[in-house]
Amino acid sequence: MDEALVERVRAVVLDIPSGRVLAYGDVAELAGAPSPRLVGRILAEDGHDLPWHRVLRSDGSMATHLVHEQLELLRAEGVLADGERIDMRRYRWTEPLPEREEPQLGLWD
Known part of the structure; x- marks a missing residue:
């Protein structure tokens, strides 16, 4: 697996603030991953x-x-579920990602 992609996915997930969530597809988009499933694989x-x-499914549900465990961790951060589903409209993180320095590649790199 592409190590740079793994690190980008890890960075996006690490940046999600406590009390907020993203969908696998959100993480894929922000990290430049080709699919939400790949994000799930990287996290696993x-x-x-x-x-x-x-990180949740786009409908706010979790893997069975x-x-x-996921509900308990989210509840500790103030994210409340309606049954076994999180309200993505309420808890989805929509703030911009922190600025990261991109490596500057020289002409011969």
């Missing part, structure tokens, strides 16, 4: 040290095997 393989619980 290399996201245990990230606030992975802040993670729902109880």
Whole structure:
């Protein structure tokens, strides 16, 4: 897997503030990933040290095997669920991402 892409996905997820969520598709768009499914794969393989619980399906639902843990983590941050679904209109993070310095590549790099 492209290491630069993994790092971009990790950076986006790390930037999601406490009390806010993004959909897998949002993360894919912000990180330049080709699909939301790839974001899910990256988080499953290399996201245990990230606030992975802040990334949901676009309808606000969660993976069945993670729902109880994810709801508990989100509730601790003030994100309240309606059953097992988060109101994406209320909790989706819509602020711009922090500015990051892009590596400056020279002519011969």
